[in-house]
Amino acid sequence: MRRLAAILIVLTALPAVLVGIAGPARAETVVAAVSDKIVEIRSNFVGTELTLFGSIERDGATVGRAHGYDVVIEILGPGEDLVVRRKNRVMGIWVNGAGVTFPSAPSYYAVLSDRPLEDISGPAVLRRKGIGERFVDIRVAGEPADPETYRTALLDVKESEGLYFADPDAVEMLTERLFIAHIKLPANIRTGGYRVRVHVFAGGALLTTTRLGFWAVKSGFEEAVYDLAHQRPLVYGLATVIMAFSVGWLGSILFQRN
C-alpha cells in the first residue's frame, strides 16, 4: 500500500519535474479559443467558418526567438471506418476490388499554418508528432499489400470532397505572439466531436501544443429528422409513407379534372 502511494506520488510529480528540467528553454505556452463551441447544422447549412484566436505566452525566463514563432493548427473530425477499394476491369466493366479498411480515420482533417508546413519544420519532427496529411495517424487494418497506395487514394478522395486540406495562409500572425485562424467547414461535414491541436514552432522545433475542440450537431428540423430516422426507424418509415400518401392524395384533388 505504501509502495503504491510512493509510486503514485512519483508519477504525479514526474511531469512537474520534467517541466522543471525543460523549463528554461521550453517556457512558451499557448492559449487558444474557437469562436463557436457548437456548430449547428440546419436546413440552410452550406458550410461555415470558425475563427480561432490564440496567444503564445512566455514567462520571464523565456529565451528570445531570433526568427519568431510559427503556428500550425490541426483540426480532426469525428472518426469513421473508411474502406478504400481499387476498381478493376472485369470483362470490360469496372468492378470494385477487395477493400482496405482504415479504422477510425478522421472524417475531416485540416492543417492550417502561417506558412507552408515544410518551411516550418522538418519531416522528422512532423512524422514523430503525426502532423500533416503525410504523417497524420490514419492506420490501415491488417497487412494489405501496398498500403501506401491506398492511403494516398484515401487522401486524394477526401481532398476532392474538400474534407482534407492544408492551408498555409489560414493562420495570420497579428503580432509576434498573437494569431488568428479561420477554420473552413464545408457543408458535407460529419456531426460529432472535432479535435483541434494548436502547435507552436520556432526554428523548426515544436515548443508547445494545446488541445481544444468543438461540436458539430444537427439542429432543429434536421436534428429531429435525423434522430427519428436512427432512433425510431419504424416511426420514421411510417411517417414518410403517410407523407407520401398525403402528397399523392392532395395532388389528385388539386389537379382533378373532369
Added chain:
Amino acid sequence: MRVDARALEPIMQIYLPIAELAVNMFMLLGMGAAVGFLSGMFGVGGGFLLTPLLIFSGIPPAVAVATQSGQIVASSVSGALAHWRRRSIDFTLGLYLVAGGLVGSACGVVLFRILRSFGQLDLIISVLYVVFLGGIGGLMLIESGRAIFRRRQGRPVSARRPGQHTWIHKLPIKVRFKQSKLYISVIPVIALGALIGLLVAIMGVGGGFIMVPAMIYLLRVPTNVVIGTSLFQIIFVTAATTILQSISTQTVDALLALLLMVGGVMGAQFGAQAGHKLRGEQLRLMLAILVLAVGGRVFWGLVAEPETLFVLTTAAVHLE
C-alpha cells in the same frame, strides 16, 4: 432589376438530413417535375429515370434508391386514385400481387444490405439498370417501330387476340379474378409480384415498366384494369419497402423524398395532358428511346475509364 445569382444561393441550397449534403432545392423540385411530366405523359412511374438522375447528381446511390421508393408511393397514390374512381382496379389480383411483392421486397432489402457491406451495391444497381432498361427499351422500340410502320402502310394496328393460352395457364392452385375475367394459377401472380418487390428494393423503381407488359402478355389481364391494378400493387410494395429500408439501412431521406414528390405530382398533371395529344405508338417509341438513353448512360458509367481508380466508402461512423 437584376438579382445576383450568388446572393440567392444560400436560400436555394437545402441540407438533406440523411444524405448529409447540401443540394439545390430548385434543382430537386425541377428534376421531380421533369420526371413527373414524363411519367404522366407515358403513364409510367418514372423511378427508372429519377434514381439514375439522383445518382448522377451526387446523391449516394443507397440514399437515392431507398428514398425513391417513398417518392413512388406519392406518384402512384395520385394515379391509383384516378383509376379507383373509374373502378379500373382488380383488388383480388392486386392483393395477390402485393403479397408476392412484400416477400420480394423483404428479400431485396436484406440483399441490398449485404451488397452494400461488400461494396458492390453500386455495381449491381448499375448492371440491373443496364439489363432491364436495355431489354425493355429494346422490345418497346421494336414493337412501336413495327406499329408505326404498319400504320404508315395503311394496315390497321392489330390488336391482341384474346383467349390465347400459354404454359402459365396450366399451373395449379387456380383462383378466379372476377374483374379481370380470369381463372389462373396464383403461382405466376405471386412470382411476378415478388420479382417487382425485389426490383423496388434494389433498383429504386416502381417496376411498372415490367409489371404492365408482364400482366398483359404473360397473365393476359385485360388492358383496362392493368394500369390501375399495377399502381395498386406498386403503392403497397413501395410503401413497405420505404418502411423496411428505414429500419434496415436508414438511408431514406424524408426531405429529399418530399421535394421529389411535390415536383413529381405537379409535373405528372401536365405530362398527362401532353400525353393525350400523342398517339399510343408514338408515345411508346419516345419512351423506348428515353429508356434506352438512360440505360446507355448507365452502361457508359460501367465501361468508361473512371476518373479515379479508387472509391472510398464509409463502413461505420464513430460518434465521439
